[in-house]
Amino acid sequence: xxxxxxxxxxxxxxxxxxxxxxxxxxxxxxxxxxxxxxxxxxxxxxxxxxxxxxxxxxxxxxxxxxxxxxxxxxxxxxxxxxxxxxxxxxxxxxxxxxxxxxxxxxxxxxxxxxxxxxxxxxxxxxxxxxxxxxxxxxxxxxxxxxxxxxxxxxxxxxxxxxxxxxxxxxxxxxxxxxxxxxxxxxxxxxxxxxxxxxxxxxxxxxxxxxxxxxxxxxxxxxxxxxxxxxxxxxxxxxxxxxxxxxxxxxxxxxxxxxxxxxxxxxxxxxxxxxxxxxxxxxxxxxxxxxxxxxxxxxxxxxxxxxxxxxxxxxxxxxxxxxxxxxxxxxxxxxxxxxxxxxxxxxxxxxxxxxxxxxxxxxxxxxxxxxxxxxxxxxxxxxxxxxxxxxxxxxxxxxxxxxxxxxxxxx
Numbered sequence: 001x002x003x004x005x006x007x008x009x010x011x012x013x014x015x016x017x018x019x020x021x022x023x024x025x026x027x028x029x030x031x032x033x034x035x036x037x038x039x040x041x042x043x044x045x046x047x048x049x050x051x052x053x054x055x056x057x058x059x060x061x062x063x064x065x066x067x068x069x070x071x072x073x074x075x076x077x078x079x080x081x082x083x084x085x086x087x088x089x090x091x092x093x094x095x096x097x098x099x100x101x102x103x104x105x106x107x108x109x110x111x112x113x114x115x116x117x118x119x120x121x122x123x124x125x126x127x128x129x130x131x132x133x134x135x136x137x138x139x140x141x142x143x144x145x146x147x148x149x150x151x152x153x154x155x156x157x158x159x160x161x162x163x164x165x166x167x168x169x170x171x172x173x174x175x176x177x178x179x180x181x182x183x184x185x186x187x188x189x190x191x192x193x194x195x196x197x198x199x200x201x202x203x204x205x206x207x208x209x210x211x212x213x214x215x216x217x218x219x220x221x222x223x224x225x226x227x228x229x230x231x232x233x234x235x236x237x238x239x240x241x242x243x244x245x246x247x248x249x250x251x252x253x254x255x256x257x258x259x260x261x262x263x264x265x266x267x268x269x270x271x272x273x274x275x276x277x278x279x280x281x282x283x284x285x286x287x288x289x290x291x292x293x294x295x296x297x298x299x300x301x302x303x304x305x306x307x308x309x310x311x312x313x314x315x316x317x318x319x320x321x322x323x324x325x326x327x328x329x330x331x332x333x334x335x336x337x338x339x340x341x342x343x344x345x346x347x348x349x350x351x352x353x354x355x356x357x358x359x360x361x362x363x364x365x366x367x368x369x370x371x372x373x374x375x376x377x378x379x380x381x382x383x384x385x386x387x388x389x390x391x392x393x394x395x396x397x398x399x400x401x402x403x404x405x406x407x408x409x410x
Contacts, residue, residue: 009134010133013133013134014191016133019125019133019186019190020141020148022183022186024152025186026180027148027149027152028152028179030118030152030176031155032175032176033114033172033176034054034058035161036160036161036163036172037054037169037172038055040054040107040168040169040172041054041107044101044104045101053108057108058114059356062115062119063349065123066211066345066346069344070342072123072127072341072345080120081124081125086181086184089177089178089180089184090177091114092177092180093173095110095169098169099170123345123348126340127332127344128190129332130332130333130337131337132190137275139278139325140275143321150268150321210339211345212342214335214339215331215335215350220330220334221327221331221334224283224389227287227288227291227323227389228351229350229351229353229354230354230381230385232352236354236359236362237358237359237378238298238378239359240361240366241374242259244366245259245309249306249309259309263316265314266313266319268317270319271321274321278329283326283329284326284390287322287323287326287389288389288390289386292383292386293319294316294320295383295385297314297319298312298382299375299378299379301375302375302376328344328347331343331347362374
């Protein structure tokens with residue numbers, strides 16, 4: 001298979017360009033709000049615990065991914081994306097009234113709905129992408145999507161912090177509302193022909209189980225999704241140790257921001273190259289090589305050396321996205337269209353929920369054990385995950401299929 005980098009082919013497609021524009025716009029607002037919400041609660045209450053609940057409120061709906069994903073298969077997906085974006089724009093504007101601890105219930109409620117809408121949004125977007133982007137370019141598109149998301153994580157927190165300093169939390173909420181409105185315009189411009197989904201014969205429970213059964217019973221998808229979940233669990237544990245790593249380097253906690261920026265740069269790079277890497281190595285090998293690179297980066301962070309710490313962060317940033325891109329691309333390729341929303345949401349739950357568990361567990365373990373020992377153990381666990389994925393006999397996925405004639409974007 002050719003290893004020619006074809007990201008430019010993705011960008012030449014009008015629908016793909018619009019999708020990526022929407023990702024950049026919405027990602028900017030989301031990243032800004034994630035930072036500002038915790039600072040907002042901290043300023044209002046002085047409580048670190050209440051500030052941490054902001055992240056929990058946004059992540060908790062991920063646990064209901066299989067159920068929420070049914071919505072992406074029940075309605076026209078472009079219409080659903082527009083409706084979700086408009087709903088969030090309206091809800092975010094209500095946060096302008098939060099100016100004391102008594103208004104925290106509203107902030108937490110909006111953040112919870114934000115997280116739930118994000119699950120539905122991601123499922124509907126992924127399903128719609130699979131129908132309008134050439135199947136042979138899905139890996140390139142998902143890589144560019146990762147690059148766009150990581151790029152926003154580098155820029156948006158700084159902009160959000162500046163906006164919060166000048167106008168408070170309400171200013172950041174208004175910014176995020178505006179990004180949702182702009183994203184609505186982008187989705188309305190998509191050239192997509194969708195038939196109304198037929199009325200489902202089963203109840204919600206049956207439709208949810210159908211998506212779970214497809215994912216768990218598929219010999220190629222199951223090992224990739226499980227590897228993604230194991231990787232994100234270790235990544236969460238490793239992420240919780242970052243301040244111990246910074247302390248061992250002899251820097252203030254603010255230095256963690258520098259390390260995160262280097263890690264983000266690695267993710268941007270691998271996002272640009274992922275399409276070619278998928279065609280060169282195949283799905284399982286590309287994912288396994290990425291996990292192996294992550295394993296090396298995590299383990300070597302136990303050595304307190306500044307230049308090595310930068311290299312390790314770059315390796316972590318480049319290695320971690322590989323299995324995420326592979327898992328999403330495989331789900332899009334191997335799942336029938338009517339099931340795609342449910343299967344995508346279920347896969348996201350299985351992959352990303354362990355990250356939250358890892359963060360919580362890491363925060364406890366770092367108080368009990370030397371962080372250097374924990375990093376080495378995590379590196380070994382990741383290496384074992386990569387090895388198991390390479391040895392799995394099913395679903396080789398070496399060749400990325402070319403799009404048949406007439407199967408291009410609408």
